């Protein structure tokens with residue numbers, strides 16, 4: 001039995017007319033993406049600034065000042081870097097430690113199911129000289145949360161993402177480390193909420209209040225799980241310590257520590273392909289030996305979790321664009337490919353079904369194939385999808 005309710009709120013806010021950026025292949029269905037009068041998306045507008053206007057030397061001076069303020073003189077940990085040893089966290093950690101003399105503690109909120117290459121890359125990362133805490137929440141609980149997230153929000157990753165955001169903050173408080181460094185500001189680099197492009201970091205006081213409001217926190221998933229008999233009350237009570245890690249710490253604890261969470265992409269020009277070469281050279285990073293990831297043409301991004309493909313597939317169902325759209329758009333903005341090449345790539349790979357780990361994914365979530373497809377169909381917006389000869393087809397495609 002699946003739950004019929006839909007709690008996703010982004011989908012209702014989607015514009016009903018679909019169009020694409022004139023310069024990259026971003027769709028206006030990307031949540032919060034804005035366009036200027038010439039039909040150029042905010043990520044492309046930011047890219048102009050990034051490549052032509054921003055004074056990166058001045059930004060680096062700001063970085064040095066920030067790190068000078070936080071750097072420990074006695075070797076204590078002075079910065080937390082969340083990540084799983086992929087190309088981006090490899091680049092960030094190596095830079096902070098070896099170029100800027102920081103003492104990073106790296107933290108991994110475990111993928112649902114490590115891929116072989118993801119596990120190998122995490123080992124390679126630690127072997128290149130970094131301390132790492134790998135946290136694995138109770139997997140009976142986590143699998144149920146992931147299933148509820150798929151059924152109610154159309155993305156099994158949502159439950160995971162609560163912990164991924166909150167856990168580094170809990171660790172910062174526990175170890176009294178007031179600085180967290182992330183790699184890219186996704187909103188600026190890929191589009192949506194691009195006002196944040198002028199910010200080096202988000203203020204927690206702004207962020208905490210919105211982060212778990214409304215329908216999207218772990219509490220809502222648990223409440224629905226209780227209603228539908230997926231959890232017992234006792235199970236929830238007994239796992240209170242684990243559940244607390246999916247929620248942000250109290251704001252007063254964050255403020256007492258003076259915790260700040262910065263994006264390296266504010267201080268240094270962010271080029272994913274160069275991070276890949278860098279991580280390969282210094283952090284034992286290897287691309288996927290099985291070749292390109294399903295749903296796109298790249299073989300070095302988002303490799304660590306067997307369920308990754310389903311996150312991007314559901315994004316394709318809900319918003320009509322997949323991971324190839326995001327990656328190809330980024331490469332246009334970096335000047336690596338033309339728009340024409342990107343359109344061809346998107347038409348070839350976007351929305352490709354991630355069949356490689358499908359059986360394991362179904363087992364992990366404890367759902368049948370039939371239930372999976374019923375959930376998928378629940379999340380197809382009628383303005384994006386139509387049935388042609390009994391097959392679902394997108395009404396619009398980039399051209």
Ligand SMILES: [Zn+2]
Nearest residue numbers: 021024041044
């Ligand atoms: Zn664009």
